[in-house]
Each structure stands twice: as C-alpha cells, then as structure tokens.
Amino acid sequence: AQRVTQPEKLLSVFKGAPVELKCNYSYSGSPELFWYVQYSRQRLQLLLRHISRESIKGFTADLNKGETSFHLKKPFAQEEDSAMYYCALRAGSGGSNYKLTFGKGTLLTVNP
Amino acid sequence: DTGVSQNPRHKITKRGQNVTFRCDPISEHNRLYWYRQTLGQGPEFLTYFQNEAQLEKSRLLSDRFSAERPKGSFSTLEIQRTEQGDSAMYLCASRRDSGNTEAFFGQGTRLTVV
Numbered sequence: 001a002q003r004v005t006q007p008e009k010l011l012s013v014f015k016g017a018p019v020e021l022k023c024n025y026s027y028s029g030s031p032e033l034f035w036y037v038q039y040s041r042q043r044l045q046l047l048l049r050h051i052s053r054e055s056i057k058g059f060t061a062d063l064n065k066g067e068t069s070f071h072l073k074k075p076f077a078q079e080e081d082s083a084m085y086y087c088a089l090r091a092g093s094g095g096s097n098y099k100l101t102f103g104k105g106t107l108l109t110v111n112p
Numbered sequence: 113d114t115g116v117s118q119n120p121r122h123k124i125t126k127r128g129q130n131v132t133f134r135c136d137p138i139s140e141h142n143r144l145y146w147y148r149q150t151l152g153q154g155p156e157f158l159t160y161f162q163n164e165a166q167l168e169k170s171r172l173l174s175d176r177f178s179a180e181r182p183k184g185s186f187s188t189l190e191i192q193r194t195e196q197g198d199s200a201m202y203l204c205a206s207r208r209d210s211g212n213t214e215a216f217f218g219q220g221t222r223l224t225v226v
Binding site: 042043044046088097098099100101105 | 115152
C-alpha cells in the first residue's frame, strides 16, 4: 500500500524567509510525486511534479529515494504563497489507473 | 470556464435522503476520478472511469454509493440513505488518456448531512 505523510499541519513564516514543506512517502515500487496547492476559495491545482524537475513560482522539490522524501522548498517566501499544500503520490507505470494518494496537507501562512 | 465543472457546489440534506452530484470533465479527457475529502484530511480516492467503464472502486465506496459515466462524458455520484459520516467535500478530477498527463480538479461539491 502507498502512503504519504506530511508531518506539519501548519507552517508559519515571515515574508522573505525560506520555507520547506516536508513530505515523506512509502511505496514499494517506483513512484511519481507531486505537489498540489489550494489557494483560498480556489480549486486544487498542480504546482509541480518530480519528473519535470522544474521550478514553479520559485518552488522546487527533489525526490530523494533513499530518504523516501519529496520536500517542497522556496528560498524567499511571499505573502501570495499562503495556501494549503498537498503532497501526492501516483503509482508508477504498473498502476494504470494513475490514481493519486494524498497527504493530509500543510497550511502555509506567510506573514508580512 | 473550460475546466472541470461540478454541480451543485453545496448540498445540505437530511439523514436518510438520497443525493446526486454531477461532474463535467474537460471535454477531451477520457479518465475521470472521484475523491472525497473530509475535514483535516487530504483527498481520498473513491472511484475511477476510463471512458464509460468504471475500472476501480475504493473500499471507501460502500454499497450506498454508486457512480456512473453513461456516455463517457459527464459522471454522476449518488449516495443513498445518507449518513452524517458522508458529510465531506466530493471532488472530481479528469485527465487525458495518454501517459503522464496532469489531473485537473473541479471545485468540488460540499455535502452536509444534518
């Protein structure tokens, strides 16, 4: 079975400070990892995925298979980054339905 | 808005009543998913369609729940004899059929059972 753990329910930082949202996973196969974000009163949307290896809105995340982690990082947080962030796992090529398993989410608040 | 559309956005119902939600996916998306999200939790997978075929159902989907996608376009999720524990946000997502494509989510239907 696959599982995603986000240890922090709440994270509060000041504008300009670095931010790291933690995500750990357990899965016996080769996973695909994602970060989804939900801004206030908006729908859940994809922020980034590990296979893209790109930076979106200044956020990056590196898949560490040894530590089974996919932490989300941004060097300088902005107030508009305040949102709920969900880490999600999708079974690799063997999982043809491509369903997502989500963590419980971390609410990030960036204070002015 | 050409994204995934869900109706109604909110539904309040009395315990024991039946409710039905609708999801209209993005038009060229073959794959459609239903998730449920309760307070303080991330979305949890309920069921999945590829075109009109329902290919997987989670054990979370009791026999009071039924989902359909009759023509491979919109989908409905019906809950019979609702219970207070059914109160949640019900999310629909869709994606194209090929490879590592992104899943797009609707805004959800919030169900409150009183």
